[in-house]
Amino acid sequence: MGTIMDHRKCAEECVAMARASGDDRDKALWLTLAQSWVRLAEHVARDDMDAESQGGEEMLAAHASQNS
Secondary structure: OOOHHHHHHHHHHHHHHHHHOOOHHHHHHHHHHHHHHHHHHHHHHHHHHHHHHHHHHHHHHHHHHHOO
């Protein structure tokens, strides 16, 4: 899976393609693809936050067990 920035860059490229398109159906497709890339970036961001949160909880548990 790519990075948040990779996915957002793809979304921006899709928006640029939508702006450049002369066909309304193509514009809609490009904007749908852009939305998908944004959602993927948000998903990666949530996964990153969850991983950081779990890592912090593990460190706290290890620290607590050392002090017991």
